[in-house]
Structures are given as structure tokens and as C-alpha cells.
Amino acid sequence: REHRLFKIYSNKAVAQIIVPGSEGEYGVTANHSPIVSELKPGVLTIFHSESSEPEKFFVPGGFALTHPNSVTDITCPEAVKLDDIDSSIVSSAFESAKASFEKADDGSIAKAEAQIDMEVNKALGAALGITL
Amino acid sequence: KITAPMKMVSAAKLKGDETCLASAKPYNAWSDAICGPSQEVEDATFEDLPKRTLVIPLTSDKGLCGGINSFISRATKSIVAKAHADGKEVDIAVIGDKGRAQLVRAAEITPLIQQTMTEVESPGTFSLISSLSADIITVAEKKEYDGIMILYNSFVNAAVYKQKYKLIKPFESAGDGESMLEYEFEPDTKSEVLQDMYEYLLTSQMYECFMDAAASEQSSRMTAMENASKNAGEMIEKLTLQYNRARQTRITTELIEIISGASALEDKD
Numbered sequence: 103r104e105h106r107l108f109k110i111y112s113n114k115a116v117a118q119i120i121v122p123g124s125e126g127e128y129g130v131t132a133n134h135s136p137i138v139s140e141l142k143p144g145v146l147t148i149f150h151s152e153s154s155e156p157e158k159f160f161v162p163g164g165f166a167l168t169h170p171n172s173v174t175d176i177t178c179p180e181a182v183k184l185d186d187i188d189s190s191i192v193s194s195a196f197e198s199a200k201a202s203f204e205k206a207d208d209g210s211i212a213k214a215e216a217q218i219d220m221e222v223n224k225a226l227g228a229a230l231g232i233t234l
Numbered sequence: 235k236i237t238a239p240m241k242m243v244s245a246a247k248l249k250g251d252e253t254c255l256a257s258a259k260p261y262n263a264w265s266d267a268i269c270g271p272s273q274e275v276e277d278a279t280f281e282d283l284p285k286r287t288l289v290i291p292l293t294s295d296k297g298l299c300g301g302i303n304s305f306i307s308r309a310t311k312s313i314v315a316k317a318h319a320d321g322k323e324v325d326i327a328v329i330g331d332k333g334r335a336q337l338v339r340a341a342e343i344t345p346l347i348q349q350t351m352t353e354v355e356s357p358g359t360f361s362l363i364s365s366l367s368a369d370i371i372t373v374a375e376k377k378e379y380d381g382i383m384i385l386y387n388s389f390v391n392a393a394v395y396k397q398k399y400k401l402i403k404p405f406e407s408a409g410d411g412e413s414m415l416e417y418e419f420e421p422d423t424k425s426e427v428l429q430d431m432y433e434y435l436l437t438s439q440m441y442e443c444f445m446d447a448a449a450s451e452q453s454s455r456m457t458a459m460e461n462a463s464k465n466a467g468e469m470i471e472k473l474t475l476q477y478n479r480a481r482q483t484r485i486t487t488e489l490i491e492i493i494s495g496a497s498a499l500e501d502k503d
Contacts, residue, residue, distance in 0.1 A: 124420060125420050136417040137417055137419070137420060138417045139420040140420065140421065140427050140430055164434070165431055170416060173267075175267060177261070177434070
């Protein structure tokens, strides 16, 4: 079922965020140089203050834009709190994606979709501490 | 009689659409930094239209919804007129059967319509709008537009909506007009990131506009149904009065006939 898109935070001042960029995770604090990053599936971490416990979301992709004025916009088609993810579902989703991947014809859309499925679930697993 | 339940249905749908819109706006807020905020059609001069623009008017498939579609068709026509007066080109990809029907009535508009999309479920889901924007990008790439304009009704409250537009210009990854020069790009293939971001940006913008248009449509339908109910009620009152008067006149006439008949008989006696 399709969920409606929600904002998570709007105009929120935070101490630091860690963004899953395509070249690796990177941290953003105030005065970070402007950057546009295409995200890879991974964990977005938010530190509301220097000493607070981080809030973690899994994102399957999207974009992070850090502007010259220390505002960072992060936009994703989906973001799920790590605590809300069921690891057993992730494992079985990975296995079925892997099966589809192996069955599909090389170069087909089905194969590409299955590959994306596998990568996202693998990243989900990594975020939860399981190696898939 | 049917207008009252139609109004209730619209009211219920409006609640849902307003909720969707309330989350769509902050979701799409990131695009303002790139494209600027949406503009109102009312005072717009359209002087700064790019050379070739694809205009996407958002209209409904169904009627009985008040003026939402007429406002959009009118706005579309004035945009085309202004563009042509300035020697610029406009193509149209209309969403919604009502808009299409209104636009094809204008001879100068019909040839500009590149595509019509109907039966697009309102208010739509992210997947649906993703695939719609993918279609649009396919059309746009073939014709190399300098800008895509989404023209839609924006919900203000249950009684008010305004026509607005969003203008989205393609990114330039190199050369004189290179976009976003002050930013680093990751991965550093700037043109690829810009291409991906453009597709996502168009989807994000369309998503907000769709939600806004849907809420406007419902509020307009509610008002239209309420007015229809009121007008029907007034008409029923008027007709009832008329009917009763006619009835009284007929009864009076019959009475007069009976009485004159009776008195004629009496006189004979």
C-alpha cells in the first residue's frame, strides 16, 4: 500500500547530521560548504544537540542539498525510523529479491529492479547490524 | 436532492485532501531554493517566460465542480497569447478531460496540445506522479523546452482558491548558464546528478501541485453543490408558491361556476 508523504522536520535547528551520500557517509554542521549529494540507501542520523542521542532514519535514496546559508534540505521518497524496522522482514525481502535477481534475464528491467531491491535491503540489514 | 449528499462526500474528501496537502507542502519545500516559490497568476505579466515552455494545466475529469477548470483554461489562453505576442513558443500537456475540452474550443490553442492525460486518479500517489513526470520528461527532452510550467489551482480555504504557477527550468551542467556553480557535487559527475535531481524535482513539484489542485477541486465542488442545493431549494419554494396560487385560482373558478350554476337554477325556480 502506498503511504502519503510526510514531512519529518521543517525549519529545525540541529547540531549535526550524518548523511548517506553516494560516495560515503559525511557529516554536516553549520557552515559546511555547499554540496549537492545524491543519496544511496543508508542511515540518516540527526543529532539535535551536541550531547543528545542521535535520531536515525533509514532512507532508500534521495538528495541532500547543503546551501551556502547553513540550511540543508534533505528530500527522500521515503524515510523510516530505524526502530520501526523489523529485521526478519528485511532478511526475507532480501532473499526474495536475490531469487528474482537470479531468475531475471540479463539487462532486463526486472533484473535491475531486483538488484535495487537487494541493495536497499542489504543496506537496511547493515543499518540494523545484520550482514546480508 | 442529489446535491446535498454530493456536498457531504466532497466535504469528507476535502478533509483527506487537506491532510495530504499539509504534508506535501513541507515535502516539496526544498524545491523553492532551486526554482523559487510558486507565483500567483492574477498579477503575473508573464514577461519572463522562457523561449519555449511546456505548460501543464491541471484540471479535473469530472464536472459539477464550479469554476476551477474555466479559470485554468483562461489562464492558459492568456499565457499563450502573451508568449506569442513576445515571439515565444508554448506547448501544452493538459491533465484532465474538462481542461482539454475547454482548450480545444480555441482554434489557436489546439495545435499546441502535445499530450492529454485523463483519468489520472486524484489526488494521486507518489508512484503515480513519478510515472507522470517520467512521461513529461520524455516529451520535454524530445522538444528541448527551456522551461516547464505547472499551472494549477492552489487551495486557500474551503471557500477560496487561487490560480498559481510553478516554473521549472532545466539545469545546465556546463557552459555559460551553468547551474549551481557554488556547490560541490557528489558523485562528481555533475551532469548525471543534475539529470537525476531534475527528474526528482519535477516529481516533487508535481506532487505538491496535484495535492493543491485536488483540495481546490473538492472545495470548489462543495461550494458548487451547496449553491446548487440552495438554488434548488429556492426554486422549489417559488414553484410551490406558484403551484398553490394556480390551485387556488382553479378552486375559486370552480366555486364560481358552481355558485353561478346554482344561482341560475334558483332563479329558474
